[in-house]
Amino acid sequence: MEYKKPMGVDIDLETGVIPGAKKLVRRLSDLKGYFQDEEAYAELLKENPVVYEVYAVEQEAKDGDLNFATTVLHPGKVGKEFFFTKGHYHSKADRAEIYYGIKGRGGMLLQTPEGRAEWIEMRPGTVVYVPPYWAHRTVNTGDEPFVFLAVYPADAGHDYGSIAEKGFSKLVVEENGEVRVVDNPKWKE
Ligand SMILES: O=C(CO)[C@@H](O)[C@H](O)[C@H](O)COP(=O)(O)O
Numbered sequence: 269m270e271y272k273k274p275m276g277v278d279i280d281l282e283t284g285v286i287p288g289a290k291k292l293v294r295r296l297s298d299l300k301g302y303f304q305d306e307e308a309y310a311e312l313l314k315e316n317p318v319v320y321e322v323y324a325v326e327q328e329a330k331d332g333d334l335n336f337a338t339t340v341l342h343p344g345k346v347g348k349e350f351f352f353t354k355g356h357y358h359s360k361a362d363r364a365e366i367y368y369g370i371k372g373r374g375g376m377l378l379q380t381p382e383g384r385a386e387w388i389e390m391r392p393g394t395v396v397y398v399p400p401y402w403a404h405r406t407v408n409t410g411d412e413p414f415v416f417l418a419v420y421p422a423d424a425g426h427d428y429g430s431i432a433e434k435g436f437s438k439l440v441v442e443e444n445g446e447v448r449v450v451d452n453p454k455w456k457e
């Protein structure tokens with residue numbers, strides 16, 4: 269039996285960086301079609317800001333092993349909608365996940381394949397359990413980077429297709445200076 273070597277790494281709790289991790293950058297241009305307000309999107313696209321970065325430590329996609337990653341989700345809005353991650357189901361849809369809030373403020377939108385949505389607020393110290401079969405997207409509702417850790421089965425995979433096409437049934441917006449979770453007028457099952 270070949271045993272893998274155990275490891276310990278220190279997340280930089282200020283920046284969210286995991287030393288030695290694989291870095292992925294998502295700019296606004298990577299989120300084409302995701303936001304409601306197309307005019308506001310086109311305007312902000314001139315700057316094409318970084319919306320989020322992911323620092324991932326991933327294993328071969330085998331049953332029983334675990335991956336982990338931090339996400340640094342920057343503050344910002346497109347029109348009234350707060351910056352968010354693309355959101356996905358897992359390719360192996362029954363794979364669950366744990367998120368842990370490190371810095372900043374935000375929350376997670378979750379959704380069943382039938383379109384039943386839930387919103388869970390996150391702050392430093394919040395643990396969110398993502399059950400099997402729920403799509404999940406994080407949203408930064410604050411004015412500083414929202415940093416969190418995710419731990420997920422190594423064989424979970426990402427299925428972006430249905431969210432990219434249909435979005436979530438709820439939107440997280442700012443209205444009169446308040447965070448509101450409202451129905452998505454463009455949602456169709
Ligand atoms: O849920 C996971 C892994 O299963 C997170 O590590 C996200 O991958 C990350 O927060 C970026 O979000 P997406 O662009 O992948 O939706």
Ligand SMILES: [Fe+2]
Pocket residue numbers: 356358365404420
């Ligand atoms: Fe996930």
